[in-house]
Amino acid sequence: MKDPSRARVSKRALQAAGQPISQLMAMALSNPNIISLAAGFVDNDSLPTEITKDAVNKVLTDGVDSKVALQYGSNLGDEQLRSQILRQAIEMNQTAAATLVDYNLGLEQVFITPGSNQLLFLLADTLLNPDDIILCASPSYFVFIGAIKNIGGQTLGIATDEMGIIPNSLDAALSQLDSEGKLSKVKAIYTVPYFDNPGGTTLPSERGKQILEIAKKWSREHKIYVISDEAYRMLRYQGDDTPSIHHWDPSLEHTIVAGTFSKSFSPGIRVGWGFIPQDLVGPLSDQKSNVDFGAPLLAQRIMATVLNDGHWLEHVDKLRAVYNKRRNAMLNALSDHLGTMEGCHWHEPKGGLCVWLTLPNHINTGMQGAFLKSAVAAGVVYVPGEYCFAARGEPANHSTIRLTFGVQSAERIEQGVRILSEQIKAWQ
Structure with missing residues (x-):
């Protein structure tokens, strides 16, 4: 009507x-x-009001730098902040694994977004055609499930236990999709390996490695990526840190890492980040150009100052x-x-x-x-x-x-x- x-x-x-x-x-x-x-x-x-106030004052005190912070920035994000995030992540993984790994990662593969939710949305928008599939834990993060639905994609839930996604169930689901002629529609496997939202489970590092190997095994017509959403990694109250899935894929051939300072510092500053495979840097950057031409540079400079001063940890x-x-x-x-x-x-x-x-x-x-x-x-x-x-x-x-x-x-x-x-x- x-x-x-x-x-x-x-x-x-x-x-x-x-x-x-x-x-x-x-x-x-x-x-x-x-x-x-x-x-x-x-x-x-x-909320870190005094730390943030001090960082803002430092950013805006220098006449030249303050004007840079109030201007447009790179679509990928502030170079200093990206370098700090990459260095911190590598140190954490090597400490957690007690081994040295050559992380062959270019700075252009470090991507800044206003919170990690935008990164997740951009990934879905970049990867998915209508009815394409992302596999996820059952249960999983409902905001990302909603974003995938909005784009026209589909989610397929994989059985979990007290340690997260069950690798055998994941492998069986991909085998079933292959038998149905739908393997070509599978674009990614989504995980929240640290203190999963909503389940609260933590994926053991060895199981993360298994999930990565399964993604590689079924990457027959195109790559199937593993999205490792590490929003809660810093909020550990028991036990020792474990290495990221990134540790098993140091060059990011199949792995995408999403992180944020919203939970571990301040959601109001809205700084998230991602480590992106080389073959997705261009497409993802192009998609982001259609959204905002880059995350707010002032917020990035504030966060870079907080990291540099050691106040984040x-x-x-x-x-x-x-x-x-x-x-x-x-x-x-x-x-x-x-x-x-x-x-x-x-x-x-x-x-x-x-x-x-x-x-x-x-x-x-x-x-x-x-x-x-x-x-x-x-x-x-x-x-x-x-x-x-x-x-x-x-x-x-x-x-x-x-x-x-x-x-x-x-x-x-x-x-x-x-x-x-x-x-x-x-x-x-």
């Missing part, structure tokens, strides 16, 4: 699903007393102490209130900001279900786990919940989990 008063938007805009977190935040804002265990925000009181140490306390508060509260309830279980993450909670099968935690409405009315909100599953592959589990502990105090976390547990018990 024709309606001259309405805009006629593109099919791509129509199929773009609104991110569920927006609806959940609206729910939270409708009740000022509600405890949000939904949004993956960072702790407000820990100092700040990370403080964050680890804050978030470890909150993680423990959430895990203790879950154990106290749900530890003996049949059908309830959760993974204990060694880092990150998420806990993945599974409830008895008869409780539907979805957005349209009565349970969520009941929880919100009682004073707590969460992310329904159904949003974290791919459209194909492993079926969605509608009795799951993603909880986050980055924003609320330990006391509010305990209160929120108690309220949630009361709702769960009422539905038994």
Whole structure:
């Protein structure tokens, strides 16, 4: 039916699903007393105001350099910052692996974006034709799942265990796609190897190596890339760091690494980064030119100054102490209130900001279900786990919940989990 008063938007805009977190935040804002265990925000009181103020002053004090910082910059990003990020990553991987590896990487392969989400979107937009496929963990990061859907691509979920993607399941899925004549549509395998959002799992380095080998094995008609989203790597509270998948592919033949300072420093500065295979540098840069001609240079110079002064790692140490306390508060509260309830279980993450909670099968935690409405009315909100599953592959589990502990105090976390547990018990 024709309606001259309405805009006629593109099919791509129509199929773009609104991110569920927006609806959940609206729910939270409708009740000022509600405890949000939904949004993956960072702790407000820990934001590095003094460090940032000092860095801004340094950047803007030098007359020449200050004007450079306020001008357009390179599409790839500030050279000093890219060099610092590359050096830091290599040192971390070599320390974690206790071995020296020749990282044959050019500086042009280091790519700066305003947060890592833009990099993920650009990768999907660069790699995918309609109905092309990205394989991912089941469950996986719902924002990237939504971005792939928006572009017209497909996601296929791979079975996971307490250590992330199961390599044999990944290999079997690719074999099945090959038998269906769809292997040519597979463009990448997406992983969050450190403290996965939402599952909280950490991929062992050896398993990351297996995933890389599987990608190489099935790269018959074209390369299949492994996207290693390392947004949470710095937020480790237990155990030792492990080398990135990049360590097993030092020249980045098949590996793409995505990182960000949003979780480990400040989301307001909006600086993310990627390590890109040489054959994607040109196409990705061209796509970025259509978006913004490069990330804001002032933010990059601020971050470069913070790194140069050694304040980033100092700040990370403080964050680890804050978030470890909150993680423990959430895990203790879950154990106290749900530890003996049949059908309830959760993974204990060694880092990150998420806990993945599974409830008895008869409780539907979805957005349209009565349970969520009941929880919100009682004073707590969460992310329904159904949003974290791919459209194909492993079926969605509608009795799951993603909880986050980055924003609320330990006391509010305990209160929120108690309220949630009361709702769960009422539905038994």
